[in-house]
Amino acid sequence: MISxxxxxQKESFNRKLIDSKYIxxxxxxxxxxxxxxxxxxxxxxxxxxxxGQCYLCKIETHLExxxxxxxxxxxxxxxxxxxxxxxxxxxxxVRNCCLKCNITKxxxxx
Ligand SMILES: [Zn+2]
Numbered sequence: 001m002i003s004x005x006x007x008x009q010k011e012s013f014n015r016k017l018i019d020s021k022y023i024x025x026x027x028x029x030x031x032x033x034x035x036x037x038x039x040x041x042x043x044x045x046x047x048x049x050x051x052g053q054c055y056l057c058k059i060e061t062h063l064e065x066x067x068x069x070x071x072x073x074x075x076x077x078x079x080x081x082x083x084x085x086x087x088x089x090x091x092x093x094v095r096n097c098c099l100k101c102n103i104t105k106x107x108x109x110x
Contacts, residue, residue: 046096055097072099078101
């Protein structure tokens with residue numbers, strides 16, 4: 001039996017992991033391409049800024065990534081102008097995007 005408290009802690013730990021992983025990845029890319037990197041940007045804050053809505057398909061996304069399976073509605077941070085195209089990692093250039101759209105968009109770009 002897993003108590004609800006432990007489950008909750010696990011979820012919050014997972015979220016932190018996703019955030020720090022995401023941030024370090026974005027920072028590395030921003031440095032590689034020499035674009036501005038705003039340290040205040042996190043997945044959670046971008047999610048809240050856009051009310052959890054995907055800016056492309058308008059579905060409601062979610063932050064929790066507690067399952068290992070592919071979650072098309074998982075909230076991700078998307079750069080309107082990709083970092084690889086010189087887009088900065090700043091509040092003006094980030095939008096909440098579902099995983100499905102993010103992957104589809106990236107397929108088109110790269
Ligand atoms: Zn979407």
